[in-house]
Amino acid sequence: MIKRIKLRTLLIGGVITLFFAVLMGKVFWIQVVEADFWQDYAEKVWSKKKTIPASRGKIIDRNGDILAVDAPAYTVAINPKLIHEAGIQEDIVKGLHDILGKKEDELRELVNAKNEDGEFYRQREVRREGWKVDQDVKEQVEKLRDDLMKEHELEDVGIILIKDQKRYYPKNSLAAHVLGYVNREGEAVQGTGIEAYYDEELRGQDGSLEYKSDGRGIEIPKASEIFTPAKNGKDLQLTIDYTIQYYIEEAMREAFAELKPISMTVVAVDPKTMEILGMANMPTYNPNEYWKGVDQKNFYNHAIKSVYEPGSTFKIVTLAGAVQEGMFNPNESFMSGSIRVPGQTIHDVKRSGWGAISYLEGVKRSSNVAFVKLGYEKLGPDLLKEYVDNFGFGQKTGIELPGEAKGLVSPVYQADYAAMSYGHGQLLVTPVQQLVAVAAVANGGKLMEPHIVKSITDPHTGETVTTQPKVIRQVISPEKAKEVSGYLEQVVSDLKIGTGRHAYIDGYRIAGKTGTAVKAAKGGYDYTKQVVSFVGYAPVDDPKIAILVLIDEPSNSELGGGTAAGPIVKKILNQVLQYMGVPKQIDKAANSSVTTTGAKAPELSGLGVQEAKDLLAGKGISYATLGNGSKVVSQFPKAGTHMKPGQHMYILTEEGQHLNIPNVKGQSLRDALELLSVLQVAVRTVGEGFVVDQQVTEVQGQRQVTLVLEPLSKEGDQEAAGEDASGQNEDGDDKNETDSGESGEPSP
Numbered sequence: 001m002i003k004r005i006k007l008r009t010l011l012i013g014g015v016i017t018l019f020f021a022v023l024m025g026k027v028f029w030i031q032v033v034e035a036d037f038w039q040d041y042a043e044k045v046w047s048k049k050k051t052i053p054a055s056r057g058k059i060i061d062r063n064g065d066i067l068a069v070d071a072p073a074y075t076v077a078i079n080p081k082l083i084h085e086a087g088i089q090e091d092i093v094k095g096l097h098d099i100l101g102k103k104e105d106e107l108r109e110l111v112n113a114k115n116e117d118g119e120f121y122r123q124r125e126v127r128r129e130g131w132k133v134d135q136d137v138k139e140q141v142e143k144l145r146d147d148l149m150k151e152h153e154l155e156d157v158g159i160i161l162i163k164d165q166k167r168y169y170p171k172n173s174l175a176a177h178v179l180g181y182v183n184r185e186g187e188a189v190q191g192t193g194i195e196a197y198y199d200e201e202l203r204g205q206d207g208s209l210e211y212k213s214d215g216r217g218i219e220i221p222k223a224s225e226i227f228t229p230a231k232n233g234k235d236l237q238l239t240i241d242y243t244i245q246y247y248i249e250e251a252m253r254e255a256f257a258e259l260k261p262i263s264m265t266v267v268a269v270d271p272k273t274m275e276i277l278g279m280a281n282m283p284t285y286n287p288n289e290y291w292k293g294v295d296q297k298n299f300y301n302h303a304i305k306s307v308y309e310p311g312s313t314f315k316i317v318t319l320a321g322a323v324q325e326g327m328f329n330p331n332e333s334f335m336s337g338s339i340r341v342p343g344q345t346i347h348d349v350k351r352s353g354w355g356a357i358s359y360l361e362g363v364k365r366s367s368n369v370a371f372v373k374l375g376y377e378k379l380g381p382d383l384l385k386e387y388v389d390n391f392g393f394g395q396k397t398g399i400e401l402p403g404e405a406k407g408l409v410s411p412v413y414q415a416d417y418a419a420m421s422y423g424h425g426q427l428l429v430t431p432v433q434q435l436v437a438v439a440a441v442a443n444g445g446k447l448m449e450p451h452i453v454k455s456i457t458d459p460h461t462g463e464t465v466t467t468q469p470k471v472i473r474q475v476i477s478p479e480k481a482k483e484v485s486g487y488l489e490q491v492v493s494d495l496k497i498g499t500g501r502h503a504y505i506d507g508y509r510i511a512g513k514t515g516t517a518v519k520a521a522k523g524g525y526d527y528t529k530q531v532v533s534f535v536g537y538a539p540v541d542d543p544k545i546a547i548l549v550l551i552d553e554p555s556n557s558e559l560g561g562g563t564a565a566g567p568i569v570k571k572i573l574n575q576v577l578q579y580m581g582v583p584k585q586i587d588k589a590a591n592s593s594v595t596t597t598g599a600k601a602p603e604l605s606g607l608g609v610q611e612a613k614d615l616l617a618g619k620g621i622s623y624a625t626l627g628n629g630s631k632v633v634s635q636f637p638k639a640g641t642h643m644k645p646g647q648h649m650y651i652l653t654e655e656g657q658h659l660n661i662p663n664v665k666g667q668s669l670r671d672a673l674e675l676l677s678v679l680q681v682a683v684r685t686v687g688e689g690f691v692v693d694q695q696v697t698e699v700q701g702q703r704q705v706t707l708v709l710e711p712l713s714k715e716g717d718q719e720a721a722g723e724d725a726s727g728q729n730e731d732g733d734d735k736n737e738t739d740s741g742e743s744g745e746p747s748p
Contacts, residue, residue, distance in 0.1 A: 054204030056167060056186075057233030059179060059194060062275075062454055064696060065242040065660055068179055068195065068287075071168035074138040076100065076130030079158035080113050081120035086154055095144040096159075099137065100129040123160060128291075132166040132184050167195075173286045175245050177301040178238070178279050178401070178452065181287035189290075191402045192299060194236065194452070198400070201456060204233035237454045239275035239467075242660055244268060244545075247575045248278040250625075255568050256282040260555040265302045265431050266572070271439035271537055271546040273469040274448040276399070277576075279303050304404040307428040308550070311517035312366045312499075312561065313535045314423030316438055318375040319363060320484050321387035324476040327378040330360035330487065339369045343415035346372055346422075364491050366499045366514065368422045375421025376414075384421060385411065390475045391437040392447055393429055399450045405430050423515060434535060435548040441485060442511070442537040442546050444478040446471045485511050489540045502566030503536060505574050507584025512536025512569065514561030519553075528557045534565035538573055544580050547572060578624055581665035581691075601649060603639035604632045612651055621649050626662060626679075629653030636675045650675060661705060664691050672707060681705050 059068035076096070083092055093107040113121050125131065133141075138161060145159040167182035180193025188199040195202065207230030248266050256264050268278040285298040300306070322328040337353025339346050348354075348367050362370025375384045388394075394409035408428040411417045419425030432450060440447045449470040457464040476484070488511035492500035500512040512534060519529040532554060537546035549565040549572075556564075602619065604612045609625060612632050616623045621643065627633070636650040637643060652659065659679055664672040672691050676683050682702060687709035695706045 050209045052207035052209060052228075052230045053165070054206050054230040055165070055232040056182070056204065057202040057235045057459070059202075059236045059238060061238055061240045061242040061245075063241065063660070064237075066170055067175060067238065067240070067242070068167060068169050070165050071134075073132040073134065073164045073166035074141075075132055075162040075164050076126045076137075076141055077123050077160040077162055078110060078126065079122055079156075079160065080111050080124060081122050082156060082158035083111055084120055086152060086157060088148060088152060088154075088157060091148055091152075092158065095148070096126065096130070096141075099140045099144060100126065100133075102126060102129040125162075128184065132164055134168075167287075169287045171242065172288060173284050174242070174249060175240055175278075175280065176284050176287050177281050177299075177303070178240060178276075179287060180402075181290045183290070193301070193401060194238070197402045198236060198453070198456075202233040202236065205231040207231070232459050235457045235459060237457070239270075239277065239452050239454045240279070241277050243579055243662065244576050245278040245280065246628075247572055247579070249280050249284075251568050251571045251575075252280055252282050255551075255564075259551060259559070259564060262552045263297070263300075263302055263306075264552070265306075265550040266548065266568070267303050267431055267435050268545055268547045268572070268576070269435060269439055269450060271442035271543045274436065274439060274450045275454065275469075276450060276452040277545060279452070301401065301403070302550070302552075303431045304399060304401050305430070307405050307407050307430055308531050308552075309425075309427060309517040310423040310429050310434055311515035311531070311533065312423055313434060313438075313513050313515035313533050313548075314427070314429070315363075315366065315371045315421075316441060316484070316488065316513050316535070317387060317391050317393075318371050318379070318384065318421045319487065320391075320441055320476050320480070321379050321384065322374040323484050323487075324387075324480045325379060325383070328359060328374065330363075331358055333358050334362065334370060334373055336362065336365075336367050336369050339372050341372065341376060341415055341418040343413055344418075346418060360487065360490070361497070363487050364494050364498045366491075371422040372418050376418040379421075381411070381414065381417035384417060385409070387475070388420065388427075390447070390473065391440065392472070393427070393433055393437065397430075397432050397436050397450050399432060400453050404432070407433055424517065431548055431550050434533075435546060438513075438535045438537065438548070439546045440475050441481050441488070442543040443481075445474055445476040445481040447473050447475050485540050488513060488536070492536065499560070499562045500534065500536065500566060502562050503534060503569040503573070505538075505570055505577075508538050508573065508577055508582070509540040509585070510536055510538040510573065511540045512566075514566065516560040529553050530557060532559060532561040532564045534561050534569045536569060536573075538577060539582060539585075544582055545573070545576055575624055579663050581663050581667070583666060601635070601637045601639055601641045601643055604635045604649075604651060605639070607632050609651065609653055616649055616651075623649040623651055624662065625651045625653065626659045627652055627654035652679075655680075661694075661696055661703065664694060664707070667691050669707065669709060676705055683707060685709055 055070045058066055058070070060066050078092060083089055089108070089111050092111055093104050096102060096107055097104045107126070110124050110126060113124050115121055141159060141161060145157055148157040149155065166184065167186070169179065169181070178193055180189065180195035182188050182195055188195040188203070190196050208228045210226040248268060252264055252266055264282040266278065266280050267276065269276055281300070281302050283295070283298045286292070319328065333356045335353070335356050336348055337351065338348070346368055348369055353369070354361070354365065357365070357367070359370055359374070379387070388409055394407055396404050396406045407430055408426065410426045411420050412426065416425045420427050436447065436450055449472055451467050451470075453467055455464050455466040489509055491498045492504050492510045492512045495501045495504060499514045503510055503512055513536065515533040515535070517531045518525045518527055519531065531550065531552050533548065533550045535548040537543045547569055549568045551564055554564050602615055604615070607615070608631055609629070613623060631653065632651055633654060634652045636652070650662065661679060661681060662675070664675060668690055669685065673683060682699070682704040684704065685707045689709045689711035691707050692710045693708035697704050697706065
């Protein structure tokens with residue numbers, strides 16, 4: 001018995017000893033052999049890292065108006081478990097369907113979602129309709145939540161709003177092709193504008209916070225932390241002017257609806273600096289709702305990506321070369337109608353011609369024969385090609401936008417060189433290339449690199465890098481450029497035979513050239529399909545703006561560049577030049593068709609915008625529209641005020657505090673103060689006389705304008721009144737008329 005007890009004691013003791021030996025071995029294995037592994041594992045358990053997202057840099061226009069900025073956003077989520085416990089599944093489905101537009105069967109699937117254990121989830125996001133919604137939608141969801149809580153007497157109904165941020169474009173579709181867009185994941189979509197081209201500068205670097213937490217994931221107070229601050233993206237200021245961009249797109253919308261083309265492109269620049277003042281395409285899209293632009297054509301920036309056969313607008317290059325080489329005599333005559341070159345016969349748009357006419361008349365009528373003689377016969381193929389190359393064709397311009405095409409200049413046969421002299425044949429250009437070349441004539445012969453970014457600012461250091469104008473080469477002399485401008489002005493000002501007469505504005509000197517290129521078809525040309533355009537600049541003596549309008553296949557194939565694009569140029573220039581403060585010139589010898597001398601400002605309040613415009617046009621009063629509303633809210637000058645010669649009316653379609661501040665350069669202090677008071681803007685002045693400069697700042701959250709005043713000379717104080725007077729003759733712009741050859745067309 002005693003022996004049995006001793007054996008049991010030994011057995012139990014042995015087992016216990018063995019247990020402790022195994023335990024100590026395991027402890028040794030964990031603490032010594034696998035120490036590094038378990039140390040790393042523990043670190044992962046109690047160490048947490050939280051990402052601090054960087055804010056994407058904002059994009060503003062040249063005057064500080066915000067075009068793209070990060071804004072608060074909210075993601076809608078639901079708690080299926082809580083919803084089922086409350087028994088309000090259908091209320092949630094119907095309510096969110098009405099607000100977000102998400103299909104009810106998809107919402108039911110979310111409400112009934114279960115995990116692998118067969119339990120309802122505690123949180124499911126409502127993608128995509130409820131992902132990163134704006135403040136307005138957030139408030140509707142909050143109201144739904146509050147109403148359900150009140151109706152069912154619940155403290156929580158399982159609707160969750162997660163705070164986030166997203167890219168916001170305050171001007172909606174304005175300048176969409178310039179800006180591009182950022183998708184919901186916060187990624188710049190490649191090939192879509194400034195957002196993509198400057199993505200690295202804009203996106204910044206995310207920061208982080210590393211801290212210790214307990215078993216429940218709650219931060220341990222006073223524990224060591226490692227904080228890496230976020231580095232926000234750089235801010236970009238564009239050369240785009242919001243007001244000019246608005247005028248461009250407003251004119252385009254009206255023309256697009258009327259002409260019904262495949263697409264339309266307008267680009268405007270300051271020819272002295274080659275800053276892009278406006279760039280737009282139709283059709284377009286809203287970057288805030290990019291997913292609704294289902295047709296990929298809506299996203300295509302034709303201004304830099306499409307190539308086309310320019311037609312007669314290209315004749316400016318041939319003319320410039322001939323003038324520079326001393327081969328253009330405006331009074332020398334030639335026989336119009338047709339001309340034979342090796343391989344083909346080239347015709348004027350009027351196949352029988354106009355008889356023997358001067359070269360200047362040939363320029364005004366846009367005679368193909370005149371330019372073949374100037375380019376192919378006088379300059380010769382080699383020198384003509386040299387000028388084409390020097391004006392930048394066949395090369396990228398270097399504009400800061402993704403996907404720029406370089407075009408094509410590849411003449412082979414003599415007929416190719418002859419066709420190139422009037423903008424056809426083995427020649428394809430982009431709209432920006434064409435405008436850069438014409439701007440070189442406007443600015444005194446300097447080919448310059450276009451740019452769309454004015455400056456880049458680091459918000460952390462305040463360091464700003466400003467883009468400086470870049471001259472590539474002198475293509476013609478300033479004296480010859482001035483001479484060419486004089487000839488191009490007559491293309492517009494000759495109201496009888498000038499192909500550009502439909503862009504004429506009484507009081508403004510405009511130079512321009514029209515173009516009509518028939519598209520190639522199998523075995524020849526399809527005269528029902530053509531690309532029409534107008535390129536020009538103003539005022540001729542001191543150009544402030546150069547502009548190109550391109551229309552791809554207007555529905556009426558009988559319209560040429562003059563009749564289709566000319567009126568669009570006229571409308572844009574009339575608004576922009578007044579906005580820039582460029583005074584109209586008084587020609588005392590001219591019999592102006594209309595005048596504003598002594599006219600009283602009519603009552604416009606309450607009228608529709610178009611109705612107000614028609615009324616002012618009928619009275620010969622120039623105007624500028626401020627705001628995006630559909631009705632006139634107020635006006636300046638006030639109704640009944642006697643208007644001075646050349647003074648234009650400001651039509652306000654929104655309350656003053658919401659409007660952009662217009663350019664008041666050239667106005668008297670009194671007029672400037674009256675207008676700015678309508679806009680509810682504080683004003684301070686420096687100097688005396690008339691406004692020569694203005695700066696917009698923000699003081700204690702309120703806008704303030706500083707006006708710089710100087711006495712104005714008598715010559716500078718003259719401003720003419722009057723509307724345009726366009727001739728009603730048929731458009732004389734030349735189409736491509738050859739017996740053989742090929743024609744290009746805009747192509748993605």
